[in-house]
Amino acid sequence: MDIYEIRKANLVELIGNRRKKECADKWELNPAHLSQILSLKTEKNLGDDVARRIEDREGLPRGWLDALRHSAAEAAEGFTHNVVAYDPEDAMPDGAVAISEYQVNFSAGNGHQALYEIIEESDPAIYKLSWFRAERIKPEKCKRFRVKGDSMETTLFDGDSVLVNMEENEPTKIIDGKVYALRYGNDLRIKRLFKKLDGSLRLVSDNQAYPIEDIAADVAQEHITIIGRVRDKSGKGGL
Numbered sequence: 001m002d003i004y005e006i007r008k009a010n011l012v013e014l015i016g017n018r019r020k021k022e023c024a025d026k027w028e029l030n031p032a033h034l035s036q037i038l039s040l041k042t043e044k045n046l047g048d049d050v051a052r053r054i055e056d057r058e059g060l061p062r063g064w065l066d067a068l069r070h071s072a073a074e075a076a077e078g079f080t081h082n083v084v085a086y087d088p089e090d091a092m093p094d095g096a097v098a099i100s101e102y103q104v105n106f107s108a109g110n111g112h113q114a115l116y117e118i119i120e121e122s123d124p125a126i127y128k129l130s131w132f133r134a135e136r137i138k139p140e141k142c143k144r145f146r147v148k149g150d151s152m153e154t155t156l157f158d159g160d161s162v163l164v165n166m167e168e169n170e171p172t173k174i175i176d177g178k179v180y181a182l183r184y185g186n187d188l189r190i191k192r193l194f195k196k197l198d199g200s201l202r203l204v205s206d207n208q209a210y211p212i213e214d215i216a217a218d219v220a221q222e223h224i225t226i227i228g229r230v231r232d233k234s235g236k237g238g239l
Contacts, residue, residue, distance in 0.1 A: 007046040007065045027054045061194045061202045067177030098124040101144040104188050141167045151205040160235030168229035179230040185223055
């Protein structure tokens with residue numbers, strides 16, 4: 001999916017059940033122009049200026065329309081279901097690597113150090129080693145966690161498992177709109193992140209029933225630790 005396809009898909013989601021004319025008026029667009037943008041038969045693209053104006057009028061973070069946030073876009077996001085079918089009684093398949101699932105707890109001391117405990121009753125997931133190499137990710141730097149709640153639907157569902165690259169955890173290297181696992185207080189949360197020049201963070205849920213959270217720089221520094229970027233998912237969520 002290119003950026004214009006992503007924007008159109010997100011725009012359709014944003015309009016929802018509202019009348020197009022109502023949205024066009026709010027966004028200072030000619031209704032015919034909006035129809036052209038939404039049409040699958042036209043090459044008319046949703047450009048940067050219009051995209052940013054729509055986000056501004058809706059009170060959305062800059063770049064919201066550019067971010068992949070729905071199941072139709074999972075492949076482009078990297079959520080390509082790279083888990084290999086595997087019987088635990090068989091030998092490890094060639095060209096595969098096992099990644100265990102963890103529970104995370106946080107100590108109450110300075111820094112809220114993360115304590116990772118393998119979930120013993122869960123079988124490790126077997127991933128294609130070639131995928132890690134193509135993505136330039138080290139398997140030994142990855143952990144799997146279980147998704148809880150519905151705040152990231154329809155990208156991640158309650159009960160899904162996500163693969164998190166622990167090396168992508170520098171606040172200064174956040175890629176706006178990507179999905180990250182993070183510690184907020186004593187909770188593990190999974191959100192789309194946007195960073196601001198003043199060091200503050202914006203946490204965005206894919207489920208629009210959940211409000212956008214703007215975290216001041218000093219609060220983010222004290223209470224938020226980025227664990228890593230979500231690079232893949234598996235599970236029956238949404239079925």
